[in-house]
Amino acid sequence: MPTLIMHREVKVGPFMSDLEKGKKAAQVLMQKVPHIIPHKERVVLxxxxxxxxxxxxxxxxxACASSQSTLITVHRSRIVEDGYQQLAMLPTQALKGVIRVRFINQQGLDEAGIDQDGVFKEFLEETIKRVFDPSLNLFRATSEQRLYPSPTSNIHENHLSLFEFVGKMLGKAVYEGIVVDVPFASFFLSQLLGHQHSALYSSIW
Structure with missing residues (x-):
């Protein structure tokens, strides 16, 4: 397959149709060179x-009645800890399903709004905000305030499980269409994509 494919060679409409029909050639192109399709169209797909x-x-x-959804109870002062304990080992299908959140306030009382979508969104946003706070030492920030895994994250005995939990929460955000602002360092993103660009590590300093 040619390494360079010009945008004009691909007609977006027919290509998207082939993707939706599950045609192999279209799937391979999307996997190898996704930029041939505008980002907006990829999001829609x-x-x-x-x-x-x-x-x-x-x-x-x-389809998800209350009995089929997952209910978690989260104390405001322990959002990460409570979320981790109740969601880290949740089966994949349950994690993709409806998750209902019961918040407990600082006085130990239930908060209203358990069945509202906004409550789970708030929980997810707060969880992501806290796990990426450098003070937790799961992640550190470069001089440009870009995030990467902390080399000393092992101060947390369960740091690897916590990283997996963070990944699941980011995946849930993407799955539900919830936009979160996490400025990852370019060298870390490169590693996630399987690229080897050691020079990028200079951005740590």
């Missing part, structure tokens, strides 16, 4: 995939 999967698995809001 991803949302379609997610919605279709939720329908097939019975994970839509209407």
């Amino acid at each position: 991803f949302r379609k995939y997610v919605n279709n999967e939720k329908t097939v698995l019975g994970l839509t809001e209407s």
Whole structure:
């Protein structure tokens, strides 16, 4: 396959149609050179995939009665700890489904709004905000305030499990279409993509 594919060679409409039909050639192109399709179109396609999967698995809001959803209880002062304890080992299908959050305030009382979508969104945003706070020492920031895993994260005995939990929470945000602002360092993103660019480590200093 040519390493360079010009945008003009791909007609977006027919290509997107081939993707939705599951045609192998289109899938390979999307995997190898996703930039041939505008980002906006890729987002639309991803949302379609997610919605279709939720329908097939019975994970839509209407399909998930209270008894089929996952209820977690989270103290405001222990959002990361409580979230980790109740969600880290949750099966994949349950994690993709509806998660209901009961917040406990500083006085130890239940907060209102347990069945509102905004409550889970708030929990997810607060969790992500706290796990990426350098003071927790799971992640550090470069001089440009870009985040990467802390070399001393092992001060937490369960640091590897915590990293996995962070990944699941980011995945849940993407799956639900919740936008979060996490400025990762370029060398870390490069590693996640399997690239080897040691020079990028200079941005740590």
